[in-house]
Amino acid sequence: MNYQNTLAFAQEQDQLDPLRHFKDRFYFPQVNKQDAIYLCGNSLGLQPKSAQMYIDNEMYKWANLAVEGHFKGEEPWVNYHELLAPGAARVVGARESEVVVMNQLTVNLHLMLVSFYRPQGRRFKIITEGGAFPSDQYALETQTRFHGYNPDEAVIELFPREGEHALRTEDILASIKEHADELALVMMGGINYYTGQVFDMEAITKAGHEAGAFVGFDLAHAAGNVPLHLHDWDVDFAVWCSYKYLNSGPGGTSGVYVHERFGNDSSIPRFAGWWGHNAKERFQMKKGFKPMEGAAGWQLSNSQILPMAVHRASLELFDEAGMENLRAKSEKLTGYLEYLIDDVPVGEDVLEMITPRDPQARGCQISMLVKQNSRQLFDRLMEAGIIVDYREPNVIRVAPTPLYNSFEEVYRFSEILHGSLQTVGQK
Structure with a gap:
């Protein structure tokens, strides 16, 4: 142009x-x-401007139904998170069963690392971009320490070449190949928050899988910014916030993607909560965690209705545009x-x-x-x-x-x- x-x-x-x-x-x-x-x-x-209407709807239900708002009315709170799955899935290029809106970003990142950072033997290292957003750095640092490793040895940070500001895809792929025998996870931002660089997530995912590692992304700066095709790219997991490009308010709720191949695998380690338990048996209050199918099985607590109402307003704008x-x-x-x-x-x-x-x-x-x-x-x-x-x-x-x-x-x-x-x- x-x-x-x-x-x-x-x-x-x-x-x-x-x-x-x-x-x-x-x-x-x-x-x-x-x-x-x-x-x-x-x-x-x-x-x-539509956010206020969505919040007011839930405030009205709270005022007039109180606890019964969980089960009565046109959109009961017990299933409210399901209203967001279709729009969220379209934003990140996933199937509806592969996404769930819950918690906040760093909480969700830790939950995903519980499931997908599983060091064993020589395979204990993580590749990430140097200068990642501090939340990602701290999450990787503390997760590796939790498993008994020195983060200076376990976390491999990739930096641009001297005199350059962006990472070259060829250098990312070469590092993955170089460390293939000791790599447990590749975890990067979809977009670097500082430079605005979009990483080639499809190529990185392919290389990580060829190395025998899991691959995940923090999409805080990518969701609602660039087209994403997480399912087609075969990404294992991803997390994102909703308060940046997704316009869902300060501290807004977060999203999680888990590829469908893991959705019904109960052998995957995870930190469980009541809301991730089989919905048909949830209110029986029995011992023994049985995860819901798909990404919803990673839920911990009941839905954050007011932040989700704002998020719903924004997702409808994205669908329209x-x-x-x-x-x-x-x-x-x-x-x-x-x-x-x-x-x-x-x-x-x-x-x-x-x-x-x-x-x-x-x-x-x-x-x-x-x-x-x-x-x-x-x-x-x-x-x-x-x-x-x-x-x-x-x-x-x-x-x-x-x-x-x-x-x-x-x-x-x-x-x-x-x-x-x-x-x-x-x-």
């Missing part, structure tokens, strides 16, 4: 955008008594952002894009490495009504989200970026 650094071009693209009306279905924070230009969906998605349509817009929108950042007249000694240039190797997010006065630049952007996010030591992450961001907003960001660079003495 031939981009132009003009307001007229941006406005024309918005008029041609078949998804433009979704913007009106979200609330935007106010800065200086105006809607902010919100480019921070990679950290917390905006609130769908369609992931393929969202991805098509995202590639254009992020490509426009890349073009405009490149058009800012400063050199790489001031500003460097560390997100891959290949559209297939990134999602909505572009990360800018700011080499001079980074915090001051971030503050200027925020004061001007541009909500982005800052990651130490000097990265500003910008995420134009296709559900609610526009080409004009990206253009306005570029204008303000240019002006802000001048005010902090970087031009």
Whole structure:
């Protein structure tokens, strides 16, 4: 696509955008008594206007039915999680039986590691990306310690080559092959939170399986951002949160995927809970855990109804928009952002894009490495009504989200970026 650094071009693209009306279905924070230009969906998605209705429905049931809300009314709470499975499955490319919405992300990651990190003999090592999000790092560190290993020996972290910011797929695959005889698990983010790089999950999964290891992904930055095909890619397990691109509120509920080949395998170790027990016998309150079929057998507690109500509102928007349509817009929108950042007249000694240039190797997010006065630049952007996010030591992450961001907003960001660079003495 031939981009132009003009307001007229941006406005024309918005008029041609078949998804433009979704913007009106979200609330935007106010800065200086105006809607902010919100480019921070990679950290917390905006609130769908329909979320309040879904919460109010459950509050009404709580007020009028109390405990009977579990069993009475149009959508009893006892089965509420089942309402979310179809939409969640479509977002991550899975079968309905392979997904369940429950808990929060790191809780679910630990539950999956109980089942899929099973070190034995020489096979005790885990491959992950270096600089993974701290929750993943801490989970792998403590899980390996739990099994009696030194995490410095058990966790193999992969870093980009010197002078590069993204991991090469060929290097990931080579490391898996190199450590094949001692590898128990490959566990990576689907997208690196810092650089915005999308990993080749299909190739990584294939290589991990050839090495005899389980393969899983943390999709916190991938779910709702890029098309996923977990079942077809043969991924063993995955977890994700719902409060970033899935717009389901701060601390929102999490999702889990478990490939169907494990769904009815009661020999797999797991930490069990009442809600994962065979639903037909759940209220008999007997000893002896019998897991439900599919991913639902990993549930621990009864459903978080209010967070799930918000999540339901968002999933319906995703179904209406369609992931393929969202991805098509995202590639254009992020490509426009890349073009405009490149058009800012400063050199790489001031500003460097560390997100891959290949559209297939990134999602909505572009990360800018700011080499001079980074915090001051971030503050200027925020004061001007541009909500982005800052990651130490000097990265500003910008995420134009296709559900609610526009080409004009990206253009306005570029204008303000240019002006802000001048005010902090970087031009």
